[in-house]
Amino acid sequence: MFIPRARGLVAGAVIAGLAQGGTRAVAAPPSARTIVEAADRARNPQQSFRTTLTLVTYRGGQARDRVVLAVHAKIEDPLPVTPSSPPRQFKNLVRYVDPPRDAGKLVLLDATRMWFYDPASKTSVRISAQQRLVGQASDGDVLTVNLAHDYTPTVLGEETIKDADHQDRRTWHLNLVAATPEAVYAHLDYWVEQDTFRAIKAKFHSDSGRLLKIAYYRKFAEVLGATRPTETVIIDAVDASLVTTVDASDYRAQELPDAWFQRDYLPRFEEE
């Protein structure tokens, strides 16, 4: 049985306050949106940056496939950040680094404009949001996204869950429902640690409610001014023997021109 923290806090604080013969101001619990926005800030640098992602796919505990990507993420034009400012979203340009057969391929994702570029054929193909789910750790999983931009959150309650390292974490359990066409999944179950606003776990569901993936966030490290998860473990809910780890490294703040996120630029992409 889970008791909302707010009610427990109020009860304890009032009683303690009465016991001390006085009154004390009670901190209001954060709203669901505040929690998700804070978790976004903890997961992603809120500036344009570059990172290297190493994706290793395991089947039955055996490493089967390894892909290295260079992800360039540009946050939307900076706006004055106020409590009423809408959440900003990222554009992503992903370059395949390894294995050699895929090296040089690019994926461009700017809201609903998503393109795949093959340097061998010099062909750009527009891909759908669902195609982002192709592959075990698909583009949708490796992209830099602010969930607060694409989902409407509600707090379901407070839970103590175990993280990927089997450590207890006091979390808010949120339900995120897709609110924009750019949302990759229909809804998410999302667990955010209460003290640190770190994302601990997420479950991703399709339109039909089918559980697609389970993700654990771990290996928190100081990156570009905050403590962020540098590894995501993604479990395929359909085939539980399939697990993918996504390790992030080599974070660099980097200004990225808007022109990079045009289809015509893909054949000319060079890391600056």
Add this chain to the structure above:
Amino acid sequence: MTLALMALALLTAADVAAAPGSEDGDLALIPELPNVPGPSPPPASPTSRFPQARLYLEDAFTLAARREPLVPLPPPLPYRWQNRLSIDAQVEGLPRPSLKLVLSDRFDVVAQEDVALWSHSTPRNELREAYAAWQPRPRLYFEAGRINVRNGVALGFNPIDVFRPRTLVGQASLDPSVLSRNRLGTLMVRGQAIGDRGAITLAWAPGLFQPSPLTRDAIGVDPRLDATNATNRLFASVSANLSDVSGQAVAYHEPGRSKAGLALTRPLGQSVIAYAEVALGHEASLLARALDFGQQTKTLPAGAAPPIPGDLSPAWRTDAAAGASWTVARTLTVNLEYHFHQGALTATDWDRWFDTGRAEPALGPQLWYVRAYAADQLEPASQHNAFVRLAWPDIGRDELELDCFAFVNLRDGSALTQVTAIYQVSDRWTFTLAASINAGSAQSERGSLPQVASVIGALVLYL
């Protein structure tokens, strides 16, 4: 009293603390993960990536079955077996920060039926691209050399891909997405400016050579510039995004032929991409252009009458390709397209083609020349066609991909169908097996082709 209240507060606080979560079965799904080497260190600076090269070795062996066509095919007949060993290279160099040099080439050693083991046709070279690109300021480019310019959004037919004629080289697959990987560029000068919301492109490809005759295969190390640069061509393009819609407008001119075209794409929901291309131009029909080209290259006698009657005068003609891709079941992507090529052979033309071929076998070479010309131009020989393609990565196994496609003639129901299995042996080795069939009645477009079926096995090593 105070102590009692404090105790009550403590008890309440203990009571309101979040109860431990249930033991999460999800955690049990995380295996003991072994240490895997991390990524290679990134380059010290961007320029240290240059020169960069993509190299691979490929051996492709083809077995094909022939049939006796209704209209006899002039020699040489298509081969029944061929082995092609290739080294493929794409190299980029940056001698100065604003200057890039690009080379894309494939060298083949070919053995095939009815050809001596070593002859002038054994070594073959396809120089796809060789050009210099100058960038005087960010996102402004000027280029000169042989450049592979490809336009369009559909898979099976691209009306606005105006530089596609005469660029086809030997392939390990008939899949149009594979064909576009290996085709010849065109000598040109090109300028492009890319902005935050779109791009503008201008290009001029000069006519420097007399056109070469049609050939079935590239022979020797001839760069075939006389195939790609036999006429002056001007090209202009503007691309932009408007909300979800991405668009490209093009204008094209060569002597005797002008076109304006448009390509659009937009998503429909989460799993569908709709796209369409259309080009309108003033040009002669396929029959007229084939006849004229044959006479120009002295393949057909000067002043020869067309082998079948038809409209030989230039007129306004439309080409279009419209379709959609749909991703289903998480991994399978289906493309379905309709193609319209107004200048191609009509139903009446095809009836006449077969009737004439049976009644006047001496006209067989000219009749087949029209179809060979269409193939060389990479344009459909029939007006109405459908194209369907299925791409299924990770079918059954993580390393196995299955692709299928079919071109269907909507007039006679004949079809070219191919099924391809691609197996990732390792990070560097790939094995591909493709089986294709030209199916249809003897008096149909595909059913009348002399090659009824083929199997191609290709082994690729990425260096």
